[in-house]
Amino acid sequence: DSGVTQTPKHLITATGQRVTLRCSPRSGDLSVYWYQQSLDQGLQFLIQYYNGEERAKGNILERFSAQQFPDLHSELNLSSLELGDSALYFCASSVGWGSYNEQFFGPGTRLTVL
Amino acid sequence: AQSVTQLGSHVSVSEGALVLLRCNYSSSVPPYLFWYVQYPNQGLQLLLKYTSAATLVKGINGFEAEFKKSETSFHLTKPSAHMRDAAEYFCAVSEGSNYQLIWGAGTKLIIKP
Numbered sequence: 557d558s559g560v561t562q563t564p565k566h567l568i569t570a571t572g573q574r575v576t577l578r579c580s581p582r583s584g585d586l587s588v589y590w591y592q593q594s595l596d597q598g599l600q601f602l603i604q605y606y607n608g609e610e611r612a613k614g615n616i617l618e619r620f621s622a623q624q625f626p627d628l629h630s631e632l633n634l635s636s637l638e639l640g641d642s643a644l645y646f647c648a649s650s651v652g653w654g655s656y657n658e659q660f661f662g663p664g665t666r667l668t669v670l
Numbered sequence: 671a672q673s674v675t676q677l678g679s680h681v682s683v684s685e686g687a688l689v690l691l692r693c694n695y696s697s698s699v700p701p702y703l704f705w706y707v708q709y710p711n712q713g714l715q716l717l718l719k720y721t722s723a724a725t726l727v728k729g730i731n732g733f734e735a736e737f738k739k740s741e742t743s744f745h746l747t748k749p750s751a752h753m754r755d756a757a758e759y760f761c762a763v764s765e766g767s768n769y770q771l772i773w774g775a776g777t778k779l780i781i782k783p
Binding site (some may be wrong): 558560599600601604614645648655658659661662664 | 715
């Protein structure tokens, strides 16, 4: 158990819909990262927050947005969903913002768009 | 731009045999290098990392990796494979703390009984 929690574990929805994925980092970690993992694109970094502020952006679509709240939990919002958005979405956390910090991954949310 | 190449999307070895998973990177400066492992239906976890100390890095579960600057490589090895090592392994590189990790495509390790 990494100490990172993600809810829900599974999510099934229809095209065009909007969903919210939630992540609680390990106690004491200030950085939260979001990743998308799919068979065709592999592991893709989406976005990083550090202590409530956006720190880095990766391959995140404009239809996707995220935020980190004062209690440090984070939410990833996916809207106007398409079939291609079906994937595993991982949240990770680390103590600091630098890339040398070990990232601790949650168990993931499996999103299926029908 | 940084890039990471993991040679072989699938590697199959017999139980007890040497495991060798290859990772090559491109970087203009000494990088931070990582190996993460993903067991089936789980998130990733850190196996080991190189941060410019010793070039031979020992990790968990008997794995180690050697940083070779001249070859821009950071291959992962384990002397004797166990069935429990069956997983997907990811190499990642960063040029510095201000830069994001760049992830390799992953290598699935298959262990034959």
